[in-house]
Amino acid sequence: MPMSQTYDITLRIAYSYQSPAAASRTLLRMLPRTLPDQQLLYGVVTTDPAPDHRIDDLDFFGNPCTELAHERRLTEIDFLFKGRVLCHEPSRGLDLSCALEDVPREVAQIQSIAPESPHHFLGASPRLRPEPEIAAFVRDCVSPGLSALAAVDAVSAALHEAFAFDPGATEVTTTPIEAFRARRGVCQDISHVMITGLRAIGIPAGYVSGFLRTIPPKGQKRLEGADAMHAWVRAWCGAETGWVAFDPTNAIRAGTDHVTVAFGRDYSDVAPVKGSLRSSGSHKTTHHVDVVPV
Known part of the structure; x- marks a missing residue:
């Protein structure tokens, strides 16, 4: 029988801006895919503060993506994924690849x-x-x-x-x-x-x-x-x-x-966070990942 493993996963990516940022447009790729060897059992991508507009869709390659628009001025923003994923060991049979x-x-x-x-x-x-x-x-x-x-x-x-x-x-x-x-x-x-x-x-x-x-x-x-x-x-x-x-x-x-x-x-x-905004000055980013076997 093939091996499998379930994980509880947290991904948090946070930004803080030296000067308030306005007119933010963001594309997130943080939600794990469902594939033959992997199932997303449940999970959600959230932002703090919540966006003024949001669209959840798939890109050309089938990756889940979330489009966000924030119309208000931001001094900081958090992007968060929390969920559970089941992974199966890929089949490793004979090498049938071509020369x-x-x-x-x-x-x-x-x-x-x-x-x-x-x-x-x-x-x-x-x-x-x-x-x-x-x-x-x-x-x-x-x-x-x-x-x-x-x-x-x-x-x-x-x-x-x-x-x-x-x-x-x-x-x-x-x-x-x-x-x-x-x-x-x-x-x-x-x-x-x-x-x-x-x-x-x-x-x-x-x-x-x-x-x-x-x-x-x-x-x-x-x-x-x-x-x-x-x-x-x-x-x-x-x-x-x-x-x-x-x-x-x-x-x-x-x-x-x-x-x-x-x-x-x-x-x-595949960048997890991609987008544009109006701002001046510097910004800081923090990135936290936790993948815990269940």
Whole structure:
């Protein structure tokens, strides 16, 4: 029987402004998805103060999103998700993925441009562009004859070995090539580098945002990235295998420790808080995540 795990999750993202902010428009992606291996049992996204206008919808990739408008002046605002999610261990049967060199041919046979189509995840995207240095590194990680799945595993392991997890080394605006040259960063950086490299060798790859359990199973090491929202990678490994999730920050496949909130081409498609407002002066942000096994 496959393993499963239920989590109670809290995500709070708060902003305080030096000068009152007016005419705020915000797009939230904080509500976990329901997927074949994951069910949102219940949950709600709230804001304090409450918005003047609110729309809950799905974006192109099927991610739950909440559009908010605040017409009043704000000195601070809190965005909160609280809910319960059930995660199942993904099936890990035989490697039925195609050979690495056959991935482009199998992609070409896919005629759909629906959200799950690999065609959306091969070219440049808003925050990712081709980088010859990253491409060369990834090509050195794989060899002819590898399956697509084995190739992605090899790239994940090599990046985990090459990078030092360092929350102070990068910012949200750091580019993949900057993080790659420094060989330091956080889950966002490592995932962006991996996606850039996989696309360079013809494997469609996308970005996943979500949570890691904050309390490890007894006797196991706590995973890197559990103190905030986490990021990992989806790679398309051929028509037979489809999409598989990899966590290069921890050199593992994503499993019951991982709770998916959103996925897209890169971080710009899945940012938990995105928007605009009229303000002057600085602001402060706090970010709190708690993922408690039930």
